[in-house]
Amino acid sequence: MTFGMFDDPVIDDEALREKKEKDARKCRAQELDDLKTVLRYAQGRRLLWRIMMRCNPFANPYNKDPTATAYNCGLQSVGRWLFGELHEAKAGSFDQMRNEYEAAQGQKNKEETDDDL
Secondary structure, eight states: OOOOTTTOHHHHHHHHHHHHHHHHHHHHHHHHHHHHHHHTSHHHHHHHHHHHHHHOTTSOOOOSSHHHHHHHHHHHHHHHHHHHHHHHHSTTHHHHHHHHHHHHHHHHHHHHHHHHO
């Protein structure tokens, strides 16, 4: 029995591994491009900020109720994942979103104060 170059299982496995790695890199690049597109728009940044704040990634997750603690830890896991994705897609995007949120809150507070006068 003779083996040709494409019959060798070692070569086939290596070629398959390389193809899978290439496909994974391409998929990851698309994911980051998608997130960069969302980050280009104020509406997208506001939505991502709301999700981040709902996940409460920087708070203490512990509660007297172990079920609530588990729930909070799950939310934080998502928030921390999103934080990492934001940083990888566009460094500084979290700071930009925070600054935009704080500016909007300041404007809202100013309008409420002006309404009281």
